[in-house]
Amino acid sequence: MDRARLWGVAFLLITAIGWALNWPTIKFLLQVWPAFFARGVAGVGAALLLGLLALSRGESLHVPRSIWPQLGLTAFTSVFAWMGFATVSLNLISVAEAALLVYSMPIWAMLLAWPLRGERPGLRALVALALAIAGVVLLLSGQHSLAGRDQMLGVGLALAAAVLFAWGTVANPKPLPLAPLAQTAWVVGVGCAPMIVLGLVFEHPQLDALTGVAAASLAYMTLVPMGLCYLTWFGALRRLPTGIATITMLLVPLLGTLSAAAILGDPFGLREGGALALTLTGVALALKGLSAPAKSRTPGAHPTEPE
Incomplete structure (x- = not known):
């Protein structure tokens, strides 16, 4: 493997x-600030x-x-x-449930491409959908998941986040004619x-409640997932x-x-592991199908890759 690919792999990792790590980190911030306000800041x-x-790299921020x-x-x-719906869902369901549901968006993109773009789902799409549904059913089969x-509502919000992200990708396949960093800054802002x-x-946050671990969580969310990681993501794509x-x-x-299990003590057993294996296998099949030249760009390759 040449040096460029090694750097690409390092940037991906x-x-x-x-x-x-942003998934369990958000949980700490949500202890003191409400979801929309915390994510928005x-x-x-x-x-x-x-x-x-x-601007420091010479990119224009002008938007036609x-x-x-x-x-x-x-x-x-x-x-x-x-980001908004997924963050709110973390008040209601576990990190494992939210992350798995939210990352099902490539499967919804394949299904939405049929009515929106006339791309009939094939065998790959149907297998991917079956695996993902099996994984979600297994994940939500625990009594605590259906307790009320x-x-x-948390499950619905996480699924809405995935479906809307997928719909936006399928309905709007052309990239914005902006430089990568400028585009990400505008879209996120x-x-x-x-x-x-x-x-x-509507949420009436207590601004003075942000101290200690919650303040560190806000700093991490701002600087690492939405700052450093976008730079390494673009570096990997190059x-x-x-x-x-x-x-x-x-x-x-x-x-x-796994980090939520270690940091927050969220449960992670055979049910969670089996659900991850089933759903992520289905998502991988969906992504492989979407990466074909005849298709639009892959949802996960969007410059505002969800974290």
Whole structure:
């Protein structure tokens, strides 16, 4: 393996670990700040840092008027819905349940490509769907998962995040004509700013409650998953095939679940392990199908790759 590919693999591992650790990290922040406000502050802070970095590298932050509708759709589906709904779901369900449900988005993309783009799902898509459904059913088969309305709301929010992200990718397949860092800064900023507004109006956060571990969690969310990891993700994409990079990102829900078990004490046994194996195998099949040249770009290759 040449040096460029070695660096690409190293960047992928940094990205996967940084995004995976964000799942249990969010749980600490949610102990003192409500979900939308917490995610919005971290996202807007990261967007400002990415914008400054883009300017330092000579990237223009100018957005032509003609692409604002596309930018808005991308920000809504891949940031506001994805990050916002997924974060709220963590108040109601475990990290393992949320991560696995949210990372099912490539399967929904394959299914949505049929009515939206006339791409009929083949055998690969049906097998992927069957594996993913089996994994989700196994994961939610524990009594605690179906204990009440709150848990089912959490499941619904996580699935909504995955479906909306997939819909945005299929309905809007053309990349924004912006430089990578500038694009990410705008999409993350536009998607997260409304979360702060909604948080202030409806959640009424206690700003002085942010101390200790929660403050460290906010700093980590801002600097690592939404800052450093985007840089390493772009670095990996420049050195490795997109399909390989995207499938490797299936490490994120796996490592996120394992880290939540170690850090938060979340349960991880045969049921959780079997659910991960089934669902991630299905997602891998979906990603392999979506990476074919005739298809649009892979959902996981989106510059606002979810963490």
